[in-house]
Amino acid sequence: MARKIGSRYTAHQILGRGSAGTVWLGEGPDGPVAVKLLREDLASDEELVGRFVQERTALLGLEHPHVVSVRDLVVDGNDLALVMxxxxxxxxxxxxERDRRLAPEAAVAIVADIAEGLAAAHAAGIVHRDVKPENILLDMQGPLGPGGSHRALLTDFGVAKLIDTPKRTRATKIIGTPDYLAPEIVEGLPPRASVDIYALATVLYELLAGFTPFGGGHPGAVLRRHVTESVAPLPGITDELWQLLVQCLAKAPASRLRASELAARLREQLPTLAGMPPLDVDEPDTEQEEDGEPAEAAPSASSAAAPSGRVRRGSVPLVPGAKPDSNRDTHTSMRVPAPDELAGGAHGTARVPRAAGAPRPGSARNRSATRRRRITLGVAAVALAAAAGIGTWAATSGDDAGATPQDTKNSAPTSP
Known part of the structure; x- marks a missing residue:
């Protein structure tokens, strides 16, 4: 059913729902538009509405071929909407979800597009704060790029900042999606442009591998890995591309590249990646939790059945049991872990990828294989011991059978 959005726009059809609101296919004075209508409880927050109006100039002025432009911001009664x-x-x-992972050339071309869009935003003083695959749109009507990639555009600029008001999150909360949160956000530091670079590098890793470097399991465990674990190498990619990933996933924000530098370096990599097939790696098994038992992977909108029947792990919902929706928004606040909680995790390399079919060291599958080998070796040892005992008994019996009465007398005490 159609509904009016302010005096200039009409929303006709729902395109998707998320935790922050609903996206509609709409019509405006200049033709079709996408209208993101924020939730009513957000629209009734006077502090948020004030921030919404303050951000209007910055968001309307952000125009770039790889950014979904915001055309208008509407504040009308209970309606608070971004027209894009x-x-x-x-x-x-x-x-x-369809392809699981992309060929390196296509993956790098998409991420280079988004890096260029971020460079324009950062130059305008705008930090996205929620870079993830759900917020990257692929233009199916434009010409194809390197590796058959579609032009990529970053959307939802400003939404995380609008929702992240002091009243709503206080000093002990964070906003974002666990799999893509930079370590400094987890530790409660203010977000700078470098948090977008970390998130975008995480997206690139996911496009190449089919899973995020620190994701899987409980959101708290994911946050801790961002702070305490180093990124696991990806077999099969070039050294130059791997070094780019490592630099942009650095724990220290100052060590990461700027968006413009990342875009240029990725473009330079494209000729060396032409024709390279998608990587052939298996994603890690479920990590062990503190109780020592393998944790079940939390169901999420990005999960899909793997060929072996296991559930593939992508971004983890912050709210356990939350029902997936069509555009999978996760602008939800979560408590910042205390220092002792962050220090509680194992230090080392997280979620090590491996060649297809090979178990990851320390995984449930690997532990099971190790137990089987130990049982087999134990049974073999018992069998060998038993065989040796039988052989000794047989040899002793043979000696006794052929002994003389005097020999027998000398081998055992006799009664007086």
């Missing part, structure tokens, strides 16, 4: 360009295509999460 309509992109004819799909989001990157949907593409990942």
């Amino acid at each position: 360009d309509l992109v004819r295509g799909t989001d990157l999460r949907t593409r990942l």
